[in-house]
Amino acid sequence: MSVQRLGYMGFEVADVPAWRAFMTEKLGAMEASSSENSARFRIDSRSWRLMVEKGPSDDISLSGYEVESEDSLLAIKKRLEAHGIEVTTESGELADDRGVLGLISCTDTANTRVEIYYGATELFEKPFISPTGVSGFTTGDQGFGHYVLAVPDIDAALDFYVKGLGFHLSDIIDWKLNDELTVKLHFLHCNGRHHTLALAGLPGAKKTHHFMLETKHMDDVGLAYDKFDADGTVVMTLGRHTNDHMLSFYGATPSGFAVEYGWGARQVEPGWSVVRYDKISIWGHKFVAERDRQVSSNAIEDELIDIDATLSAPAQA
Numbered sequence: 001m002s003v004q005r006l007g008y009m010g011f012e013v014a015d016v017p018a019w020r021a022f023m024t025e026k027l028g029a030m031e032a033s034s035s036e037n038s039a040r041f042r043i044d045s046r047s048w049r050l051m052v053e054k055g056p057s058d059d060i061s062l063s064g065y066e067v068e069s070e071d072s073l074l075a076i077k078k079r080l081e082a083h084g085i086e087v088t089t090e091s092g093e094l095a096d097d098r099g100v101l102g103l104i105s106c107t108d109t110a111n112t113r114v115e116i117y118y119g120a121t122e123l124f125e126k127p128f129i130s131p132t133g134v135s136g137f138t139t140g141d142q143g144f145g146h147y148v149l150a151v152p153d154i155d156a157a158l159d160f161y162v163k164g165l166g167f168h169l170s171d172i173i174d175w176k177l178n179d180e181l182t183v184k185l186h187f188l189h190c191n192g193r194h195h196t197l198a199l200a201g202l203p204g205a206k207k208t209h210h211f212m213l214e215t216k217h218m219d220d221v222g223l224a225y226d227k228f229d230a231d232g233t234v235v236m237t238l239g240r241h242t243n244d245h246m247l248s249f250y251g252a253t254p255s256g257f258a259v260e261y262g263w264g265a266r267q268v269e270p271g272w273s274v275v276r277y278d279k280i281s282i283w284g285h286k287f288v289a290e291r292d293r294q295v296s297s298n299a300i301e302d303e304l305i306d307i308d309a310t311l312s313a314p315a316q317a
């Protein structure tokens, strides 16, 4: 018995209003609920997929994994306990808050809360309508999307997610960040999505490197890219990944980690063999330095103003 898919994610964020604007105006998610200190968002028929709650860490607060039934929930609880992982059966009150029928929780080896549930809430009677016109997000059997975590002890983390939760290794990328630092990224799948979670053995201030949402049409990605480019918040340019072949870009979130916005990934098929790569991308995905970000959008705007001024100047007599 293993987890079937990523159902939802939670983040602790310093600026809830900034995230409300970010999720709706940049990513095209639909606000499901909000208060002064929290908000939840929809990207499909589910009642919610991403939650932000006010707090200082600006980092992941929890991941929520789905299993198909109460029997499966009991089976995975037994599997985790047999692996020496302490599991809490959560109260009906918290299950109701998450909109699920049954809920257990544990903590991974980097002290990140992991919830496992069955019986999430579907809101077919309240269709998902993107405020920015996104055609739709690829979820369903593939779950919410994916995320990448930096962990202090990669072996312990792999043991928890592979031997504990039942993930399988898709592939490894030795990502050369510079002449001194190459990070080994481990990509893990629990369904057809090439990776739901990737782990990097990299002790750092933040656990979250990025989370990813996959859209149904390529133009969704381009239209979102223009929004991030317009205010100079593109972190990595458009590109196509070597392993899942996703066409995507990375943009800054209000919490200092990135969001990857992509389309067109390939899935892992039965008989998938583990391979390794030296590059994260076939092409693109170039880091946009802070300086360039500001210069590129300001410079282009200034130039357009100049052109406009020239064109509208009265013709010389």
Ligand SMILES: Cc1cccc(O)c1O
Pocket (backbone or CB within 6 Å): 148, 173, 212, 241, 242, 243, 244, 246, 260, 280
């Ligand atoms: C860094 C990186 C490499 C390959 C696929 C990804 O989704 C990713 O974020």
Ligand SMILES: [Fe+2]
Pocket (backbone or CB within 6 Å): 146, 148, 210, 212, 260
């Ligand atoms: Fe990614």
